[in-house]
Amino acid sequence: MCVNYTPVPSTAWPSRFGTPAPLGDWPDEAWQDYAAPIIVAGDGGREAMIASYGMIPKRKLPPGRKPFSTMNARAETVGELPSYRTAWRRHYRCLVPMHCFYEPCYETGQAERWRIEPADGEAFAVAGIWRPWKEDDGGYSFSFSQLTVNADAHPLMSRMHRPGDEKRSLVVIAERDYDAWLDCASVLTAEAFLRLPGNLYGAPVPRATPTTATLF
Numbered sequence: 001m002c003v004n005y006t007p008v009p010s011t012a013w014p015s016r017f018g019t020p021a022p023l024g025d026w027p028d029e030a031w032q033d034y035a036a037p038i039i040v041a042g043d044g045g046r047e048a049m050i051a052s053y054g055m056i057p058k059r060k061l062p063p064g065r066k067p068f069s070t071m072n073a074r075a076e077t078v079g080e081l082p083s084y085r086t087a088w089r090r091h092y093r094c095l096v097p098m099h100c101f102y103e104p105c106y107e108t109g110q111a112e113r114w115r116i117e118p119a120d121g122e123a124f125a126v127a128g129i130w131r132p133w134k135e136d137d138g139g140y141s142f143s144f145s146q147l148t149v150n151a152d153a154h155p156l157m158s159r160m161h162r163p164g165d166e167k168r169s170l171v172v173i174a175e176r177d178y179d180a181w182l183d184c185a186s187v188l189t190a191e192a193f194l195r196l197p198g199n200l201y202g203a204p205v206p207r208a209t210p211t212t213a214t215l216f
Contacts, residue, residue, distance in 0.1 A: 002071070002072060002101045002102070002103060002146060002148070002170050003031065003032065003069070003071050003072070004029060004030065004031050004101070004102045005029070005030050005096075005098045005100065005101035005102060006028065006029055006030070006098055006099045006100050006101070007026055007027075007028075007029075007030050007036045007037055007097060007098055007099075008021075008037070008097040008098060008099055008123045009026075009028070010022075010037075012123070013048075013097075014122075014123050016175050017039060017046070017048070017095075017097060017125070017178075018039075018045065018046045018178065018179075019039060019042075019045065019046040019047055019048045020048065021037065021048055022037050022048040022049050022050050024050045026050060030053045031053065032053055032054045032058075032069065032071055033052055033053065033054055033057050033058055033059075034052070034053050035050050035051070035052060035053075036050070036051065036052075036053050036096070036144075037049070037050055037051075037097060038050075038051050038094040038095065038096055038097075038128060038130055038142075038144050039094060039095040039096075039097065039125065039178075039182070040092075040093075040094045040095075040130060040182065041093075041179075041182040041183055046095075046178070046179070046182065049142060050142070051094075051130055051141075051142035051143050051144045052141065052142070052143040052144070053071060053143075053144065054069065054070045054071045054143060054144075054145065055070035055071075055073065055083050055084060055087070055129070055131065055143055055144065055145040056068075056070045056083055056143065057133075057143055060133060060143075070083050070084075070145055071145060071146065072145060072146050072147075072148045072168070073088075073129060073145045073146070073147050073148070074147075074148055074149075074168075075147055075148065075149045075171070075191070075194040076150075078129065078147060079187060083145075084129060084145065086131070087129040087130060087131045088129055088187065088190075089187065091184070091185065091187075091190070092129055092130050092131055093127070093128070093129055093130075093181060093182055093184075093190060094128040094129065094130040094144055094182070095125035095126070095127070095128065095173060095178060095181070095182065096125060096126045096127075096128040096144065096146055097123060097124075097125045098123065098124065098125070098126065099117065099123050100115045100116060100117035101115075101116050101117075101126075101170060102114065102115060102116065102205070103116055103157070103160040103161065103202075104160065104161060104162070105159055105160055105161075105202075105204070106161070106162055106163055107159060111162075112204050113204065113205055113206065114160065114202045114203060114204050114205065115202065115203055115204075115205045116156070116157075116160075116200055116201070116202045117200065117201055117202075118172070118199065118200060118201065119199045119200065119201045121201075124172055124173075125172070125173050125175075125178065126146055126147070126170040126171055126172055126173065127146070127147040127170075127171040127172075127173050127181060127193060127194065128144045128145060128146045128147060129144065129145055129147065130142055130143065130144040130145075131143055131144075146170050146171075147170070147171050147194060148168040148169060148170055148171070149168065149169055149171055149194055149195065149196060150166065150167065150168060150169075151167040151168050151169035151196060152166070152167050153196070154167070154169055154196050154197075154200075156200050156201075156202050157169040157196070157197075157200070159202075160202075169196055169197060170197070171193065171194050171195065171196075171197065172197035172198070172200075173193060177193065180193075181193050
């Protein structure tokens with residue numbers, strides 16, 4: 001499962017996303033509870049906003065509740081698990097723009113960090129779901145999770161993660177399908193987009209250590 005990726009910075013926001021980059025700052029790499037940009041369906045078309053990576057931010061957990069990861073929602077259970085089902089059934093779908101994401105590969109006998117991206121090296125967007133949170137001041141904050149599918153049959157993603165673990169992959173949404181994904185009005189229509197990505201490129205990169213970031 002992807003727990004770390006490189007968001008698209010505001011200075012390199014491509015016009016094909018169809019909306020200006022959101023106002024604000026986000027770190028060069030996203031980890032759990034870090035701020036990152038997402039794209040949702042607004043009243044006048046696509047709208048970009050900053051949200052917290054992970055459907056349930058740690059600060060929103062009830063007192064005494066042990067933190068757990070909600071950065072990835074499995075396509076097979078997104079409509080059933082309490083953390084995700086309301087957003088899924090209410091069609092709170094989003095696009096998560098990125099330059100690449102990172103996965104561990106164990107082919108050398110130990111975990112090696114790999115950078116995964118489209119073969120053309122261009123920025124892309126993956127399928128996600130999001131939700132609003134009412135804050136004490138009357139405003140709202142937002143959070144999101146990426147959607148994943150089984151990748152046992154994928155030539156690259158099947159090589160990632162520990163031997164014996166199920167192989168999973170993020171869902172890349174083609175540029176031509178951005179609005180169709182955001183606007184589809186039924187769960188069945190949305191499920192048709194949850195398929196393995198096509199041409200991906202991967203290579204080992206040095207492991208990064210999370211640094212100071214904007215947290216929610």
